[in-house]
Amino acid sequence: MLHRITLHLARCSEYPEGSARHGYEIIAPLDQNGLLDPVEWRSRRNHCRVRRFWGSDVDRHGILVHRPGGSGGATWMIDYDPNRSSDDEAGYRLSKHRFIPGEYVSIQDEDDKLHTFQVVTVQEVKLAGTAPGA
Template sequence: MPAQGGHKFGMTWKTVRLELAGTPDFPNGSAARAYLLRLPLNDDGSVDEARLADHPGYATVRRHWPNQPDKSGYLLRKPAGWAFSFAVSADDGAPQLRIADPIRPGTTALIAEADGITLPFRIVECGA
């Protein structure tokens, strides 16, 4: 692969797995309720903003939920953080993501679902 910005193209794009953390309905969390994010991450876990700006269509999300079809879409960088778009329009009332930077396993992210409920998710994996 050709080098871009001193890196091979595929080297910084990582899959980040978020699993539902403890809630009143799921005190131990739930691995069956998960999001898979695809983001360009530097070695320190921070988002590679230059890589993201060069290839925003590669920043994807997949939602896995029991008894519901999976949803696939894109991660969008917004002034207040991140949003997921599961529809053609970027203004589809999609879930909002608040995630710490750097992104590391063991930390927690908050996702405000389209229905207005905010749920905690733990980052369980940041891999290739």
């Protein structure tokens, strides 16, 4: 089942209280434990979208991809432009982190800077034209 996950920047030196103005909104499949589900991702990848909001910067829109390689045999990435890889952002061990409110995850931006985010909300997404539980 797809979920809308909202992440806010966690406390860091630049934002000692964290920041709700910096983060991500991710549409992704989660299993019953709140882990990203690569099997369901394969069948719903066209719906797995990401919006990056970063203060006063223009929002960036991309797709969530699951690529071979990396820790555990695969890496979850955010791909903003399928024609180049220099703008991709990698999740740090996202396959091991639970997406439930209060938990933390890390994403490495295109400048190779690792940021930590707190999971703020997780909501089920109902796709138009799908039956409940589909």
